Amino acid sequence: MSKKGKKAKVPLSDEEQLLLFQQKLLAEEEMAKKKERLLNQFLKDKLAKEEHNSALNLNKINTQWRTVLREVKTRELHKDIEILSQTFERVVDCKDSVIKSLAKDLSEAEEQYAHALRSHLHSIDQLLALQRCRLNLLEENYNMELEALTKEFETERKTIIDQHEKEIHYLQDVFMAMEQNYIDSDYESKLEFQSMWDDLKNKNLEEKHFLRLQLENIVEDLWRRFQDALKNYTDATEDRKIAFETLKVKDEKSSKEIEVQMKKIQKLQDSIIILKGKILVHSRESEEQNQDIREDKELVLVQLRKLKAQRTQARAIAQENLVKLTLESNATLKALREIVDKGEKILKLSEICRKFETEEEKLLPFYSSALAPTEQEEIETMDPEEFKEELGKVIMDYKGMENFWKRYNKVKLEQLSLRHRRVQLLEINEKLREMLRQYLDGISVSDEVLSQLNPLFIVNHRSNLPQLLPAPTAQPGDKKPPVTYSIIEAAHVGSHTL
Numbered sequence: 001m002s003k004k005g006k007k008a009k010v011p012l013s014d015e016e017q018l019l020l021f022q023q024k025l026l027a028e029e030e031m032a033k034k035k036e037r038l039l040n041q042f043l044k045d046k047l048a049k050e051e052h053n054s055a056l057n058l059n060k061i062n063t064q065w066r067t068v069l070r071e072v073k074t075r076e077l078h079k080d081i082e083i084l085s086q087t088f089e090r091v092v093d094c095k096d097s098v099i100k101s102l103a104k105d106l107s108e109a110e111e112q113y114a115h116a117l118r119s120h121l122h123s124i125d126q127l128l129a130l131q132r133c134r135l136n137l138l139e140e141n142y143n144m145e146l147e148a149l150t151k152e153f154e155t156e157r158k159t160i161i162d163q164h165e166k167e168i169h170y171l172q173d174v175f176m177a178m179e180q181n182y183i184d185s186d187y188e189s190k191l192e193f194q195s196m197w198d199d200l201k202n203k204n205l206e207e208k209h210f211l212r213l214q215l216e217n218i219v220e221d222l223w224r225r226f227q228d229a230l231k232n233y234t235d236a237t238e239d240r241k242i243a244f245e246t247l248k249v250k251d252e253k254s255s256k257e258i259e260v261q262m263k264k265i266q267k268l269q270d271s272i273i274i275l276k277g278k279i280l281v282h283s284r285e286s287e288e289q290n291q292d293i294r295e296d297k298e299l300v301l302v303q304l305r306k307l308k309a310q311r312t313q314a315r316a317i318a319q320e321n322l323v324k325l326t327l328e329s330n331a332t333l334k335a336l337r338e339i340v341d342k343g344e345k346i347l348k349l350s351e352i353c354r355k356f357e358t359e360e361e362k363l364l365p366f367y368s369s370a371l372a373p374t375e376q377e378e379i380e381t382m383d384p385e386e387f388k389e390e391l392g393k394v395i396m397d398y399k400g401m402e403n404f405w406k407r408y409n410k411v412k413l414e415q416l417s418l419r420h421r422r423v424q425l426l427e428i429n430e431k432l433r434e435m436l437r438q439y440l441d442g443i444s445v446s447d448e449v450l451s452q453l454n455p456l457f458i459v460n461h462r463s464n465l466p467q468l469l470p471a472p473t474a475q476p477g478d479k480k481p482p483v484t485y486s487i488i489e490a491a492h493v494g495s496h497t498l
Contacts (some may be wrong), residue, residue: 190301 193301
């Protein structure tokens, strides 16, 4: 077959067909998104135009409405201004007459003030002259008294110095006599101490001998009791005689051992005799030691005196501490009494406040805790020893005051809320008063309203605002403007003023 210009179509595979189908879907999705974007942009532009047109229309309506309102308001203001201008002219005439009368009173008062000033200055000059004369007399008296006092001081000084020298000599004599008395009393006290020491030594030896005799008698009585108990025991323990015989054999053995020990004791007695001889030797040496001890005794007496002086100082310090303790105890008692009085006041106030409690507060005096049940259980199960900080320990010490603090905090919160509410109400009241004042100022005409700056208040084509530019001066050839007189009916004025 002959080949033509057109090629034969090759069949597509499944994968290629799937790719073509996906490309078509993507193209369709992109076209749909473009259409949605164009549509959204068109709607947004249309909405913006509508909002712009509505704002313009609203502004036009507002401007037209404002013009209508301004016309109505200007008509009302013209009527009010005509009435106010008439009342203002009448008030101005009254004020002018009052100012003239006050000017006359002021001139008369100035003349009276000048006359009083002249008389006052004249009296002041006279008083100054009298004061100067008085000061001169006082100065002369002061100089005379000063001379007399200096003479008396010199005489008293000499007498005091002589008396001081006499007292010094007397005190020196007294000091010598006291020193001699002290030496005598010291020697006597030493002798008394030695005699008392010997007496105490003899008494101790006698008591020791008496106790030795008494103990020997007690030992004999105990030995008799022991023998009686032994007989009773042997009579009561016939059944155990066999065991006793066996023990008797052991006793014989022990008796032999006792004999051996007795021999040892004899040897010890011999050694005791030897030791007694040594004791005699040592007694001689002890006498020498006693001599040394006596010397040490004198040193001890010196130390004893020092200790006595320290004791007196310690007594004085203890007395001062006792005084301080009494003062502090009195202060603490006063503080405790104040605390008790405060507690009684609190109880009285609680009884008074209980009368003003509501039924809800009487039924539920303590509000429930703000903590969760798990947190409350953790706090109750917590050991007080686990607190390391001082604040935690103090809280655990005052755990019994928890209900009191609950009620106190509740009252405190209510007080703060009432104060806050009071401040809010005061602010609202102040605003209402200001609004009422503005309303009354707007509907009434008073001296206070007329004295304030108000651009809407115009009388005879003039405002009470300060003029920035000077008024043009009248030329001599110009004509004066015609004078206008306003006439108001009495009934109209009475209806507006009452």
